[in-house]
Amino acid sequence: MKKTILFIASMAMLFITTSCGGTKTNTTDSDSETVTTLIVDSLLLNPDQYVNHTVTFEGICSHLCKHGGRKAFIVGNADNMLLRCEAFPGMNAPFAAETIHKPLKVTGIFHEERIDEQYLQDLERTEQERAYAINNEGGDVTPGEVQSGCDTERAAQGQANLTTLNERIADYRARIAERQAKEGKDYLSFYYLEATGYEILPN
Numbered sequence: 001m002k003k004t005i006l007f008i009a010s011m012a013m014l015f016i017t018t019s020c021g022g023t024k025t026n027t028t029d030s031d032s033e034t035v036t037t038l039i040v041d042s043l044l045l046n047p048d049q050y051v052n053h054t055v056t057f058e059g060i061c062s063h064l065c066k067h068g069g070r071k072a073f074i075v076g077n078a079d080n081m082l083l084r085c086e087a088f089p090g091m092n093a094p095f096a097a098e099t100i101h102k103p104l105k106v107t108g109i110f111h112e113e114r115i116d117e118q119y120l121q122d123l124e125r126t127e128q129e130r131a132y133a134i135n136n137e138g139g140d141v142t143p144g145e146v147q148s149g150c151d152t153e154r155a156a157q158g159q160a161n162l163t164t165l166n167e168r169i170a171d172y173r174a175r176i177a178e179r180q181a182k183e184g185k186d187y188l189s190f191y192y193l194e195a196t197g198y199e200i201l202p203n
Contacts, residue, residue, distance in 0.1 A: 036056070037057060038056065039058060039059060039077060040057060040074055040075065040076030040082070042057070043055065043083060044076070044081050044083065044191060047110070047112065047191050050110040051110055051111065051112045051191075052109065052110070053109070054107065054108065054109055054196070055110050055193070056107045057106060058103060058104065059074035059075055059076055059103070059104065060074065060075050060102070060103055060104070061073070061099045061101060061102055061103075061104050062074070062082070062101070064095055064097065064099065064100050065150070066150070068094050069087060069099075070087050070088060070095075071085065071086055071095075071153075072087070072099060072195075072198075073152045073153075073156060074104060074106060080155075080158075082152065082155060082156040083191065083192065083193060084153065084156055084192040084193070085106055085108065085192070085195045086192060086193065086195060087195055089194070090196040091108075091195045091196055091198075095198070099198070102200050102201070102203070103200070103201040103202075103203065104198050104200060104201060105199050105201055106193065106197075106198040107195070107196055108193040108194050109193065109194045109196070110193055111191065111194060112189050112191055113189070113191065114187040114188065114190075115187060115188045116176065116186055116187035117173075119187075120169050120172055120173065124144070124169065127143050127165055128143045130143075131143040144164060144165040144166035145166060146164065146165065147163055147164065148163070148165035149168070154168070156190075157190055175188055
């Protein structure tokens with residue numbers, strides 16, 4: 001009788017631990033390694049705990065880079081939760097065209113990208129050199145006044161309503177000053193994934 005009660009209690013605990021929680025857990029038979037599947041929102045709301053770690057998460061591929069699928073943008077439950085996934089060098093192959101608007105499970109290394117004043121000065125210098133070279137060849141370009149980045153990439157950095165490089169740099173500087181005043185940090189943090197693999201999930 002005691003053995004029967006213990007067995008029923010064990011099964012009940014097993015049911016509870018496998019049916020609760022906001023993440024998915026997969027256990028491989030070969031090494032019993034537990035892999036927790038996150039969502040984009042979880043990564044971006046608590047980024048510091050995942051930086052430089054390998055993570056697996058799910059989301060919808062909302063946009064593919066027009067330059068051969070080198071970047072895929074995965075959206076979370078909230079529309080403003082966008083994570084850029086880089087196909088190179090970790091995957092060494094682009095994201096396939098059929099991934100667009102499909103649910104994906106992506107694995108890779110989660111990185112922090114910092115934008116500070118030195119970064120912005122280097123960006124301005126590079127842009128001036130580019131404009132100078134174009135104008136030297138008979139062009140007519142004003143440094144920083146051309147469109148910078150794609151719509152999705154700007155949205156991922158909270159710059160959906162900005163277009164030119166000059167506008168974006170001014171916005172970066174204002175946000176850096178605000179963060180330094182509030183947190184004592186003189187840089188902005190953005191996050192991306194160096195993808196090592198992915199799979200298209202059933203709809």
